[in-house]
Amino acid sequence: MEARRPIAAAWIEAGCWVILLGMFAGLCGRILSYPLNRDENLFVTAAAMVFGNDLYTDLGYNHLPYLAWGLGAIFRLSGTEHFLLTGRIVICLGWLATLLALRLIAFQLSAGFTAFFCAACLFLGNVLLLGSAGMLVSNNLLPIPFALFALAALIRGMDEENPSPVACFIAGLAVSCAIGLKANYIVVAPVVFLATVLAPPTRPAAARFSQASMPLALGGLVGGLPVLVLVFRDPGGFFAHTLRYFTQLQPAYWAASHEPKVVGAAAKVLLAESIWGANTALLAMVGVAGLIALPMMRGAPVRARAMIADWPVVLCLALALLGFVVAFVPSPAFPQYFVPPIPFLILAVIALRARCETIDRPPARALLATLALVAMTGSASRLAPGLIQLARPAAWAPNALHRDLRALAREAGLSPRARAATLTPVLALEAGLAVPREFAAGQFVYRVAPFIPADEAVHYTTTSPRHLEAYLEQSAPEAIVTSGEETLEEPFDTFARSHGYEEFTRRRGGHTLRLFRKPITD
Secondary structure, X not given: OOOHHHHXXXXXXXXXXXXXXXXXXXXXXXXXXXXXXXXXXXXXXXXXXXXXXOOOOOOOOOOOXXXXXXXXXXXXXXXXXXXXXXXXXXXXXXXXXXXXXXXXXXXXXXXXXXXXXXXXXXXXXXXXXXXXXXXXXXXXXXXXXXXXXXXXXXXXXXXXXXXXXXXXXXHHHHHHHHHHHOHHHHHHHHHHHHHHHHOOOOOOHHHHHHHHHHHHHHHHHHHHHHHHHHHHHOHHHHHHHHHHHHHHHHHHHHXXXXXXXXXXXXXXXXXXXXXXXXXXXXXXXXXXXXXXXXXXXXXXXXXXXXXXXXXXXXXXXXXXXXXHHXXXXXXXXXXXXXXXXXXXXXXXXXXXHHOOOHHHHHHHHHHHHHHHHHHHHHHHXXXXXXXXXXXXXXXXXXXXXXXXXXXXXXXXOOOOOOEEEOOOHHHHHHOOOEOOHHHOOOHXXXXXXXXXXXXXXXXXXXXXXXXXXXXXXXXXXXXXXEOOOOHHHHHHHHHHHHOOOEEEXXXXXXXXXXXXXXXXXX
C-alpha cells in the first residue's frame, strides 16, 4: 500500500498540470478574442511609434516608459505589422511568466505542489483579471510577473545559509522594471528594501546591509536609470504627462464629463467590495485566514503568531495592504486600479502554507484543494469558451480587425503609410496607415486638451474638439478612420462627409468601422 501512494500522488499532480494547461489555453483564447479597447490605442500606438518620436511631447504617452519601449522593441525586431496581435501574445506570455514565478516561489519556500496549484487557480480564475484589466495590451498585468520574480530573487538572495548579493541585485532590477511599467508598483520598493534591513533576524545587521540592502538598492538604481535620464533631459514634459495629467487634467475632464464615474470614498468602497469581496480575491483572503486559523484551532496560538511573523509572510501581507491603500488614491476610480493587492494576497497563501507544521498539513492541503476547485468552477464560464476560440485564429479579434482594415484600405485605394486622422489609431495601424502625432494617444490627450494650461501647452502635440475642424482643414489627411464606438469620433464623421470624403465601411460587433478617403482632385 505504501508503494502505491507516491504513484497515486504523481498521477494526481500530472492531472493538475493538465488542468492548468487547459485553463491557460482557455485564457489565451480569451485574450486573443477579446475586443479592442480604447486603452490599447494608447499603449499599442505609442509602442509602434516610439522610435523616432519623443514618447511624451510628441506621442502624449502618460505612463512610465518601459511598456512602450519594450513592446516597441518587439515590434521593431519582429518587423510585424500585426501590432495588436503581437501585443496580445505578449500579454499571454505575461500570464505564463506569472505562473512560473508562483511555481518558483512555492519551490523556494518548500510550500508543496498543492499550494502552487491553488495559487495558480486563484490567479487564472480571478474575474477582474479575466476582464479588461488582464486581457488588454496595457500596463495592468505585465508588472505582476516582474514584482513576483523580484520577490523570488529576494527570497533566494536572503537565504540564511547561503545569501546571494547577485540575487538581491536582480530583485532590485525587477522591482524597477515593475515600477517602470506602472507607477503604482512603487510601493513595492520601500517594502522590499525594509525587508532586507530587518530580515532575516539571525544575520547581523551589517551583513544584511552589505549582502542584501546595498545590492538591492544598486539593482533598483540600474533598473530605474533610463527613467532618471528622461527626467533630467526634459523634466517639464515628463512630469506634465506622467504626474500632472493624472492629478490635474484627468480630474478636470471627468469633473466636466457626464459619463458615469466612481468618485468619493463611499463609491470607491462599494467598487472595491465588488472586486475584492468576490471571486478569487475573496478566496485568497479565506485561504490566508484559514491557514492562520489551523494552529489556533488545535490550541497553538503561539505557532499561529510565528507563522504571521515569518518575514516572507509579513512581506506579502504588507504589499497586499499597501496595494489596498494605493487603489483608493486615483479619482475617479476604475476597476483596473484594484489589481495590485491581488497577486500578493495569492502569494501570501503560498508563504503561509510553507510555514505550516506537519500536523496542520493535511487540513491545509484540503483547504487549498477546495479553494482551487471553487476557483476553477467560478472561472469555467470564461475560460471554457476560450478553448474553442483558441482553435479559431481567423476569428481572433486582432486578426479580424487587421483583415477588415487592410481590406478597407485596399478598397479605398490608399497608398501604404497614408496619413489617417483618428481617435482609434490602432485601426489605422492595422490598415497600414500612418498616424499623425496629434492622435497617437488616441482620445486621452485630445479629450483633456481644453484643460491644458497655456504655460504647459508646449509639452503637448495635440488638437482639441474645439479646434478639430480647423486642424483637419489645414492638415487635409488622406484618410479618416472611426470605430463607431465613441461619441468623440462623431465630429470626424461629420467633417469627412461634409468635405466630400468617400466612405468605406465594415460591420463588426454591433459597430461600424468607417474609413473615409480624401476626395481625389485633378
